[in-house]
Amino acid sequence: MTENPAPPALWPAPLASGAVTASVQVPGSKSVTNRALVLSSIAAEPGWLRRPLRSRDTLLMASALRAMGVGIEETVSSSSTGAPVEGGEGEAWRIIPSGLHGPATVDVGNAGTVMRFLPPVAALADGPIRFDGDPRSYERPLHGVIDGLRALGARIDDEERGALPLTVHGGGALEGGRVEIDASSSSQFVSALLLSGPRFNQGVEVRHVGGTLPSMPHIRMTVDMLRRAGAQVDTPESGGEPNVWRVTAGALRGVDLTVEPDLSNAQPFLAAALVTGGRVVVPDWPEHTTQPGDRLREIFTAMGGSCELTEQGLVFTGSGRIHGIDVDLGEVGELTPGIAAVAALADSPSTLRGVAHLRLHETDRLAALTKEINELGGDVTETADGLTIRPRPLRGGTFHTYDDHRMATAGAIIGLAVEGVLIENVATTAKTLPDFPDLWTGMLGN
Structure with missing residues (x-):
């Protein structure tokens, strides 16, 4: 016993x-750190993340991306060229994108950003990526990401739960295009699809069709960071339709970002x-x-x-x-x-x-x-x-x-x-x- x-x-x-x-x-900001890790992992060239937050949520994100083949090197640096410098301004992570691949298992803990931002990344990988986490993570809604990815061409096995645990069977690419989701329970559903959208063959157009959308500043953060990495994003604030966001397909730059x-x-x-x-x-x-x-x-x-x-x-x-x-x-x-x-x-x-x-x-x-x-x-x-x-x-x-x-x-x-x-x-x-x-x-x- x-x-x-x-x-x-x-x-x-x-x-x-x-x-x-x-x-x-x-x-440093958890929200910025985890978004930067995702964008750098699907960029066309390496990037730097300075003063990243080292916490359970961000280390889970980094471990998950490493499991899918991304290189994340931790060093101390203050050089604008990215060269390591001892005694620099603080910790820095160099993120080196590579071919995303499975099989892999991702532990999301109870981190909303990990459980929601990474299934779209996994859809771009070659091979199966299994997602699991803390008991509470099974109770948190994921239907917006799961249903949205399926509509965009992904193959996901969640035994119809709309929640963890689940497996994304990555095919190396995703067709993308237009999708309608109800993100009234979490703005992270919108951010999740937008962050990986530049890598989808047709980009992505996300339409929110539910009730009031919470936490709009976090979507604005996602859009701002996408644009910093070179993505073209159309938003309601930039003259687009209400509750509609469009990301054009294209390569992302590797950025050098200091986390607030x-x-x-x-x-x-x-x-x-x-x-x-x-x-x-x-x-x-x-x-x-x-x-x-x-x-x-x-x-x-x-x-x-x-x-x-x-x-x-x-x-x-x-x-x-x-x-x-x-x-x-x-x-x-x-x-x-x-x-x-x-x-x-x-x-x-x-x-x-x-x-x-x-x-x-x-x-x-x-x-x-x-x-x-x-x-x-x-x-x-x-x-x-x-x-x-x-x-x-x-x-x-x-x-x-x-x-x-x-x-x-x-x-x-x-x-x-x-x-x-x-x-x-x-x-x-x-x-x-x-x-x-x-x-x-x-x-x-x-």
């Missing part, structure tokens, strides 16, 4: 002793300034970006803070008061857990709207936030598409994470102001934010 595994350790969330004053170097800090992962640190009335600097915050996390400047300012872009980076200052907010987060749903945590500590109620799709993320984030905040004494109610949060005095207790990195950081935010909060499995933050506990305690000077 096998013994039950030990429950994850509980991490005592540090209580802030006063106003936080810190500068926090936030690691992950602005969504900056959220807990900015929240610390808001919750404690402190001041946090995030270096290298981009002046212009497609990252959804940039909306934090607007949202957290409305909740009582102020910010300024300086030569140091983004300087965010809390006022010592937190105000409730009524906000539609449909385009920036990944920010919901952190905003909910701050809202639970505010001086007035909040309504978070437009995020029904969060029920299909790493966990059902709306149910999880409601349960965990309420078990600390809060008053959170689920709505059809979000949460209503009425602040109440909170108490300590165990904050469960459900293997969801953003639940863990949300609990840590509450723990700044509430003594005795214990985060279950804080290690899940390694999915996108490696070394979070050390960054957090370092920010607090502990």
